[in-house]
Amino acid sequence: MLHKILRIVALVISLAGIIFLGRIIAEGDDEIKAAALAGDTAIVDPLAIVAYIILGLVLLFVVVFVVKNLFTNTSGLKNTLIGIGAFAAVLIISYVISVGPDESFAKGLYKYGDTMASESESKVVGGGLIAFYILIVIAAISMIFSGVKKTISK
Structure with missing residues (x-):
């Protein structure tokens, strides 16, 4: 129906x-x-x-x-929660290690329209970029590892 x-x-x-x-x-x-x-x-x-x-x-x-x-599927739930936790950890670590703009950059580099970006906005953007880079590296390593493992097992 x-x-x-x-x-x-x-x-x-x-x-x-x-x-x-x-x-x-x-x-x-x-x-x-x-x-x-x-x-x-x-x-x-x-x-x-x-x-x-x-x-x-x-x-x-x-x-x-x-x-x-x-x-x-409770075994899938455990793996999903582990993945979500790892992703959250990457986001938190990225935000913590990102830095806001210092005075030399604040002269106009972080502008959108007529408004200057605040320090927290700059920190969030920086954290997002760092998280993106970390996830790219993790994805590349996992693809290389998977390819090598597949090649060895043949």
């Missing part, structure tokens, strides 16, 4: 998307750009709403099925 309902919902959303896309194509690029410059986005808004609905449904289903699978 749920499968039939989901198919009908998918069909309705798909048809709405096709209709709104047809309206956009029929209107033409130049008219849409001119209307957008004037502040009128009424022709594009319905398609964007359909896209947001689809994104929300996909995220909802992913979260529901992941949580359902975690609680039905």
Whole structure:
């Protein structure tokens, strides 16, 4: 029963998307750009709403099925919690070792628009970059290790 309902919902959303896309194509690029410059986005808004609905449904289903699978597979729950803890540890370590801007950089390097970035904003961005670098190194090492292990086992 749920499968039939989901198919009908998918069909309705798909048809709405096709209709709104047809309206956009029929209107033409130049008219849409001119209307957008004037502040009128009424022709594009319905398609964007359909896209947001689809994104929300996909995220909802992913979260529901992941949580359902975690609680039905308790060994997977342990591994997932270990992974989440390791990721949180990387984020915390990255934030702690990141530094805010010193006076030489604060003269305009950390500006967005007319507003200067605060020290905490700079520290969060720095922590995010450090976490990104750490995770890249971990991913590269794990790929190399996996490739070497596969080669040795053959």
